[in-house]
Amino acid sequence: MQRQNRLGQNRQFSYVYRRGKKASCRELSLLYVRSKEKRVGFSVSKKVGVAVVRNRTKRRLREAVRPLLPQMKSGLYVFVARPAAAECSFQELESRVKYLLRKVESLRAPAEEHK
RNA sequence: UCGGGCGGCCAGGCGAUCGCGCAGCUUUUGCUGUGAGGAAAGUCCGGGCAUCACAGGGCAGGGUGCCGGCUAACGGCCGGUGGAGGCAACUCCAAGGAAAGUGCAACAGAAAGAAACCGCCCCAUGCGCAAGCAUGGAGUAAGGAUGGAAAGGCGAGGUAAGAGCUCACCCGCGCACUGGUGACAGCUGCGCGCUGUAAACCCCACCCGAUGCAAGAUCCGAACAGAAGCGAUACGGCUGCCCGUCGUGCUUCUAAAGAGAUCGCUACGACCGUAUGGCAACACGCGGCCAAGAUAGAUGAUCGUCCAACGACAGAACUCGGCUUACGACCGCACCGACAGC
């Protein structure tokens, strides 16, 4: 994922936490704010597990979001992992991510997207 | 063969597609190289480095604690001494001082540093034919009961009964002697017989300035205004207190208070081989080989294949030496024990 598509700075995260629309399932939460830019951030707290588990969860989330990036509407996204996410396989996470993106209605139909 | 003891090594490999951090080259798009650990962990010690303070001293405070060596240093390592465990190989040990002083030792028990409850023995008086009993006095630590611990152990002599009271042997402590750098060991001589606890206070010896890379340095931008008070005191630093010393004008109110960038940032210390010294830790010489450096934080996804196995424990954040803890598999030993065979 390119740096321009990442969410940096704590203040950007706080902004999304304050203004964002929220969608949740058992493993993940998603916060979304409309914006000109398209940036994605990930938050995995210590409740999820030790450093190895947190890093793995974050990597899997990044990898799950990356192919969907062109189809997503521009805006600021924050994915928050909940403790159940540590047990998930990559495929499960991928389907959860898609589900949440549809829930906030930010995922365009793949047909609309033209490279 | 089984069970143990000690030591060592590895940390999934290869290929394909997509993707990430850093560096270089290109230039606007890619290419090449490279990219977590033995514990990166816990943060329990000790160095480096940085800032502040250096005129130090005293009292507090903290740490270490058998001896010798190694090390930049250590609470680490090596080799010994003593003790404990084990049939053994071997392993483990905060292992100075209880005769400087204070405290504590519940319950039990007569008594917990000095002791007479029962008992034993003697004397006197009374009763009784006697055996003996009662009362009083004196002696006694051999026996009883309690306890974690009861005043060195055991045997003999001795005695009214007893007692290191005396003697032999053993144990322990101190001094002298011998060996050893030393802890200590040895045996002889002399003297003595002292409860335990210092991971209770404490004493003795040695060591310790504070804070930590979010340390700290540089740059850009913004701001840099006003009022009052104090005046040789005030404030701040030197871990706490006292002395002392150093620095600065200081303090309060109102107003304004910000987001960054760069450096620090990783290659000069590990590792491998080898010569020399040393039992060893280690020292020293020569040769070789190593290049993560992010700043919401880089290693993943899918497939194939080897494989018993998705692989165990687990993710760098200034850095190094240790310690501790977590954990998968493998190998070696002219190391030990048991059983069987030759």
Added chain:
RNA sequence: UGGGGUAUCGCCAAGCGGUAAGGCACGGGACUUUGACUCCCGCACUCGUAGGUUCGAAUCCUGCUACCCCAG
């Protein structure tokens, strides 16, 4: 990254070397026509865990584990 604290019954907790207080809750009984109140009785063999010191450890020492808090 650095620093500090806590862990004792189901819950809140006292205890600081000598047999683990107390309250709530819970169980049984009494009182009452019944319930509540009240009264009586009961309720901690590993004091988070593993070792050590001591005659004796929840307490002292050491190593772990979990949780909470503070600074930036």
